Amino acid sequence: MKKLLLLSFILGIFFNAHAQFPTGGLGGAAKKSTVTGRITATILDSLTKKPVDYATVSLINVKNNKSVNGGVTDEKGKLTLQNVSPDSYKLMIGFMGYKTKSVLVTTTPSKPDNNMGTIYIVGTENILADVQVQGTKAIIENKVDRMVYNAEADGTNAGGDATDVMRKVPMLSVDANGDVQLRGAAVRVLINGKPSGTMAASVSDALKMIPAEQIKSVEVITSPSAKYDAEGSGGIINIITKKSNAQGVSGSVNASAGTRQNNGAFNLTAKTGRLSVNTSLGSNFAYAQDSRVVIVNNTQLNAGGFNNISQDGISRWSRNGLNGSLGLDYDFNAYNNISTNVKLNRFSNGGPGSANYIINNLPATNISNMDMTRSNLDWNVDYKKTSKKEGEEFTISGQLSTGRTPTSFSNLLTSAAFPNGVLTASDNTAKNNEYTGQTDYTYPFTKTTILEVGAKGIFRNVKSQYGSSDRDFDYNQDVAAAYGVISFDITKKIKFKGGVRAEYTKIDFNTLTNGTEKNDYFNLFPSFIVSQTLKKGGTVKFSYNRRVQRPSENYLNPFRNESDQFNIQQGNPQLSPELSQNFELGYSTFVKGSVINASVFYRRTGGVIESSISPITENNITKVLSSFINVGTAQTYGVNLFGSYNPKPKWTLMSNISANTYEVTNNATNISTGTFLNYSIFGRSAYGFGKGYNFELFGVATSARRTYQGKTDPFYFYGASIKKDILNKKGSIGINTLNPFTKDLHIKTENNSINPLGTVYQSSNIYYPLRSFGVNFSYSFGKLKFTEKKKIKNDDVKQDQQQGGMGGIQQQQQ
Template sequence: MIKMKRFYILLFFCFSVLAANAQIGLGGGGSSIVGRISGKVIDSLTKKPLEYATVSIYRSGGSAPITGVLTDEKGNFKLDNIKPGAYKLGFSYIGYPTKIVDPVTTTLSKPDLNIGDVSVAPSAQALKEVQVTAAAPLVENRIDKIVYNAEKDITTAGGNVSDILRKVPLVSVDMDGNVSVRGDQNIRVLINGKPSGAMAASVADALRTIPADQVKSVEVITSPSAKYDAEGSAGIINIITKQKNMSGVSGSVSGGVGTRQNNGNANINFSKNRLSLSLNLGGNYTWPQTSKTDFYQRIQNPDAERPQDLLNDNYAENTVKRYGTMNSASLNYDINNYNNISSTFRFNQGGFNLDGNSDNHQINYLSDTDVRFQGITTSKTTFGGFDWSADYTHKFKKEGHEYTVSGQWSHSSIKNNYLYRYSAVNPNQRGDNDGINNEYTIQADYTLPISKLLKLEAGGKGIFRRLSSDYNIFNDPTGGGLNADPNSFILDATNSNDYKYDQSVYAGYSVLTFNLSDKYSLLTGLRYEHTAIDGEPIGTPQEGLVPFSSDYNTFIPSLTIQRKLSATQTVKLSYSKRIQRPSLQFLNPYINRSNIFSQQVGNPELEPEVSQTVELNYNTFIKSSVINLSVYYKHTSGLIEGLAETVTDEINGNEVDVTRTTFQNVGSNKSWGASFFGSVNPFKPLTIRGSVNAYTYSPVPQGSSVQFATNTGTYVMLNAFLSAQYDFGKNIIAEAFVIQNSARRNIQGSNPAFSMYVLGIKKQFWDKKASLGFNTVQPFQEHLSFNQFIKTPTLDQSSKTKVPFRSFGLTFSYSFGKVKFTNPQQKKKGVNNDDLKQGDQGGGMGGGSGTGGGR
C-alpha cells in the first residue's frame, strides 16, 4: 500500500507539472499572453541569407538556452509562444562566430517583435569552414579537411559515388574505379565516419553500388590527427549520406535513366520528439559494356644462350554487366538532454558478370612452335554484407564535455567463379573463390574542454579482423578445347588453397587543442598502436608454406599550427605520420595461377609502409571567391609494390618461362607536391572552379628489388579538374566540367592516364521539390583509351584498352512531406576504422573490379 501510495503521489505530481507547463508559455508565469520573435539572418559581407542557421533564445543574461529554431532557405526565423519579457538571442552558423543580441524585449502591449535583419560576419580564422560561395557552397576548406558538398552538384545526379569522387579536389579515380588522394591509393574510405564491410570486399566495386543521390558530401582528410587510426598513408575519404534533422514525416525519390547506367534511390525520414528513424533504399544497373584490349607480352630469359623464349600477343573483347544496391536503416533516440543512443544497420549487395572471347598468338622459341588459338572466358563475381553499429553518448552539463562508447560488426563476403577455355596450348581451368571477412570494433572517446584555451580528447580502441579465403581450382584432364565440359574438370590440389588470417589492433590516443590567441591555434597529439597478425594455411599447403605470426608497435605523433594573417587569410603548418598495413591480398603466400602466364603471389613477411608528411597550407577568401594553396613533402619507407619477374613453371608437362608478381617492400619514396584549388564568380550567374595537384614519384629501391626496378628517376604526375556553372534564372542551372589525370608510375612501369568531360543541365519546379535534368559524358567520343606497361630486364609487357564512355541520361528527383526543422543533434563520433591498404579484396584473392564506369 505504501508503495502504491507513493506511486499515485508521484503520478499526481507529474500531471501537475505538465498542467502547469501547459498553462504558462515560454518565459514563466503571469499573464497567458504569448507572442512571437522573428527576423532574418544574413551574411554581413555578401548580404545573402544564411540557410539553416541556428537561432537560440535565452533569458536575458542567462547561459542556458531555452529553445531554438533553424532559419529557412531565405534566412527567416520565427520563435513562437514567447511570454513578454527580456531575452537574449544567439545566432550560430558553421564557419561563423556566434553573434549575441541582448536584450530583446517584448511587452504585454507589443507581444510580437520583428528584429529585422541580423548580420553575421564570417569567421576570419575559418576554424570550422570557409564557404566557397555564400549562396550554394560546393567546396569548403576546414582546418583538418576539404569538404565537397555533392548535393549541390547537378552533374552527378543519376551517377554513383565514383562519379562524385572524380570531381573532389585532391582525389582521382582511374578507369577501374580505384581511388587515390594526391596520387596515393593508400587511403581509407568511410561511410558516415565508419568503415563498411562493402569496402573490405572491393572498394572500387562498392563505390559503384552507391547512388550519387544518397550522398550529401565527401570529406577528404589529408593530415589526420592522432585521434584517427594510423592506417592510410594518403589520408581518409569520408562519404556522408543525406540525413536530416526534422520532425514529422518526409522523404524523396530520385534516380536516372541513361544509355549506360540506371540508378534509383528512395528514402523516408520520421522524427517525433526525441525519436528519429531513417530508411534508405538505392541501387543501380549498367547496360552491358564491351571493352577491347590489345595485350603484348615478351618474356626473356637472362641466359645468354636463349635470350628470348616466349611471346604472347592477343586481342580480347570483354562484356561486363554490373548491378549493386545499398540500403540502410538508422535509429536515434535522445533519452534526455544528457544521454543518447543510436544504431545503424547497412546492407549492401552487388556484383558483375563478364563474358569474353580472345584471339591469341603464341610463339615459343624454345620448342620452336608458333600457335594461334581462341579463348572463351566467363566469370561471375558477387559481393555483399552488412554493417551494424551502436553508439551511446553521455553529455555532461559543461558544454562539449562528453564521452562516447561505440561498437560495430562488419561482415562481408566475396565470391568469384570463373571458367577459361582455349582451343589449344593453354590449359582449360575453372576456379571457385569464396572469401569471408568479419570485423569487430569497440572504442571509447572522451572530450573535456578544460578552458576556453584548452581542450583534451582521449580514447581507446580495439579492432579484431577474422578473414578466410577458400580458393579451389579445377583443371580439364580431357583437353576438350572450347567445348570442354566444366563438370568433368578435376581438383588441382597443388594450386587450390584455404587460408586463415587474423589481425588484432589495440590503440590509445590523446589530443590537445590550444587556442593560444586570436591569431594562433595549435592541435597536437600522440597515438600508440599494437598490431598482432597470424596467418595459417589450411589442409595440404603448397610446398614450403607454414603458419606465421608477427607483431609490432607504432607511435604516431601529429601536430598542426594555424595562424590568422588577416581577416581573410589563414596559414597552416602540419605534420603527420601514417602507416599502411598489408592485408590478405598482399600476404597470402599461395601462388595464384588463374592466369598461367601472369601469376601472382603474396608475401607473409611484408612489413607495413610508414609515411611522414609535412604540409604548408594557405587559404584566403574575398567575398565569394576562394583560393587554397598547399605545398607538401612526404617520405615513405617500406614502400609496398608488386614486382614482376620471370620464373620457370610447368604447363602441360613442359617447363615454360612465365611472369610472377610478388608483393614486396621495394624501398622508399620521396615525394614533393603542390595543390591548388580556386573558385571565382567573374559575374553573378557564373561560377568557375578548378583544382590542380602535382607531385613527384622518386623511388629508391633497396635489397633484391634493385635488379628488377626500371623506374628509378624522378617523375612528375598530376590530376586536374575545371568546372563552370551558370545560373540562367527561373531555377535552371547548367554545368560543364573536365578532368585530367596523368599516368601513374610505379617502380616497373605505369598505370593508364584518365580524362573525361561532362555536360549537364537541371530545371527545378514545384517550389524546388522536384527537378528534371539531362547529363552527357563524352558526347563526341565513344571510347576512351587506357595504356599500361611493365618493363624489366626479363619482361616487356603492355596492354591497350578501349572502354565505352559516351553516354546520355535523364535524371529526376522529388521530395515530399510536411516537416518542421528542429535543432540539429551534435554529430556522434561512433566507430571510425581508418585502415588497410586500398585495393585489398579482404575476403580472398579472387574478385576484381573490371573496367568501365561513368553512366
C-alpha cells in the same frame, strides 16, 4: 575468449576513467550543453484564425542580437526549428501584408524542447519586407585540420552520384574508373566517420551507389590528428550524408537511366518525440558492354628459353548491386543518446569473354567466364553521454563487419595441339570478419583548450577457402590502440592541435610452405597542426604526421586467380605495412566570394606496396604472375592548387591542379627509378540560367602514372549536364553525358621486370567504352533538416584501388 577479455579491459579502463569526472567536469563552471532541442509553433491570422503559410521566422539570440536559426511555416502554419541550443531567444515573425511580431522564448538543458502553441500575427495594409533568415553556406570551408566541400550548397550535384561529387572536391583526383586519390597516394574513404564493407570491397562501385543528393558534405583530412586510425599516407576522405531531424515523415527518391548504367535510391525518415528511424534502399545496374583488351607478354628466362604470348580479346562485363540500411536513434534525455545502424550491400561482377592468342607463333583461342559476388554487413551500436559543461562528451561504440566474396572462373583453351580444348576452372570464397570496440572522452578545460583521449581494439580474421580442397588461408590481425590529443590557442590568431597515437599490431597466418607465421609490431604516430589567421580572412598552417598502411584482403589472399590463365593474379600474405612521414605547408583565403587554397607537401614512405610481375613456367609455357611486394622507399614532393571564382553571381568557375613527384629506391638493390612528375587537372564551369535551370561542363586530364616497374599513359575524359528544378524546387530532372565525342577510353600500361628468374616485358591496351548519355530525376518530400552523429571509425587498412576485378581483362572492367 582472449579477444573478449582484451576488449572488456579497454572499455573498463575508460568507464573507470569517466567515473572520476563528475557531471560538469573537474569542478568547472557549468556552461551551455551541446544537446540541442527544438522550438515549435503554429502561426495564425489574428482576424481569420486561418494558417499563415510560408511566413518567415528568425530566431534571434537575446544576448548578442544575432540570428542563429530560422525557417518558414508549412501550409498549416506550423513551424519547427531544430538544433536549438539551450538559451534565451526571441522569435521574429514576418510575412508580406502582416506586421512583424517578436515573441520571447527560452529553452534549457533539462527541457530543450519548447512548444509555443498558437501565435497570432496582425495584418496591415502596408507591404512588409520579408525577414531574411536563411544564409547561404559557402561551398568550400577551410578548417584547422581539413577542407570541407558542402555538396548540399552546390545546386549542380542533382542527378549525379558520389563519383561526380568527388570530382569537385579540392585536392582529390578521380580517374575514369571512379577510383580516388589524394595527392597521388591511396586514401581511406569513410561514410559518416565509419568504415564500410562496401568501400573495402570496391571504392569505385560504392561511390556509384550513393546519389549526390544524399551527400551533405565531403571532408578532406590531409593531416588527421592522433584521434584517427593511423592508416592512409594520402589522408582521409569522410563523406557525410544527409539525415532528417524533422518531426514526422520525410524522405527522397532518386533515379537515373542511361546507356551505361542505371541507379535508383529511396530514403525515408520517421521521427516522433526523441525516437528517429532512418531507412534506405538503393540499386545499381550497368549494361554489359564489350571491352577490348590487347596484351603482349615477352619473357626471357635466365635458365634459357624465350616466350612470346599475345592476346586480342573481348570481355562482356556487367555489374549490378543492391544496398539497404536501417537506423534507430533515441535520446533518453538531454544528455544520453543511443543509436544503432545496420547496412547490407551486395555487388555482382562478371561475364563471358573470348580471345585469340598467338603462343610462340602458334594460334589458339580461349573462351572464358568469370563471376564474382561481394556481400557485406556492417552493424554499429553507439552510446553518447554529454554533460552540462559545453563540449564534454563520453562515447562507447561497437561495430561488427562481415563480408563474403565467392569468385569462380573457367577457361577453355583450344589449339592445333588440343583440338578438343583444355578446360581449367577454379573457385574461391574469401571471408572477412571484423569486430571493433572503441571509447572516447573529450574534456574542454576552456573554450579553446580541449583534451581528447581514447582507446580502441580491432580484431580481424580473413579466410580464403579454395573450393573443396583443404588449402585454406587463415589470417588474423589484432590491433590495440590508445591516443591523446590536446588543442589550444597559442595567441588569438595562432592555434595548435597535437597528439600521439600508440598502436600494437599482432598478426599470425598460415602458409602452404612454412606453416604458421607471426608478425607483431608496435608503432607511435605523432601529429600536430599549427595554424595562423591572417588579415582579410586568410589562413596559413603547417602540419606533420606519421601514418601507416596495412595491406588488406586483396593484397594478402594467396588464391591464384587464373581467369586470364596467362596473366595470373595472386596476393602476398608476407607483405609488411607502409610507414610514412608527412609534412605540409598550406595557405587559403577568401576574396570577394572567391576561394584560393594552395599547399606544398613532402612525404617519405618506407615499404611502399606496389604490384609486381614475374615469370613462372607451367606445362612448358612461361606465364606472367602479378602479385604485390614491398618495393622500397619513396620520397615525394608535391603541390596542390584549388581555386573557385564567380565572374557573375550565377556563374562559377572552378579548377583543381595536383602535382607530385614519383621516386622509389629499392632497399635490396639500392636502385632508384629516377624522379618523374605525376599531375592531374580538373576544370569546371557551372551556370544558373534562372527559373531553376543549371548547366555544367567539366573535364579531367592526367599525366602518365609511374610505378617501380612501368607506367600508364595519360588519359582524359569530359562531361556535361543540365538540370531543371521542378515541383516547387522539391524535385529536379536533368540530362547528362560523358565523353560524347569519344567512344572508348584508351588506357595503355607498360611494365618491365628483371628478377632472378628472368626478364618480363608486358604491354596492355584497354579500350574501355566510356561514352554515355543519361537522364535523372530526384524528389524530396517532408521537411528535411540534417544532423550527424559521431561514429566509430576503422581506417587503418590499405585498400586496393581496383578491387572489383581480378586478372587480365576482368580487372579493367571496373
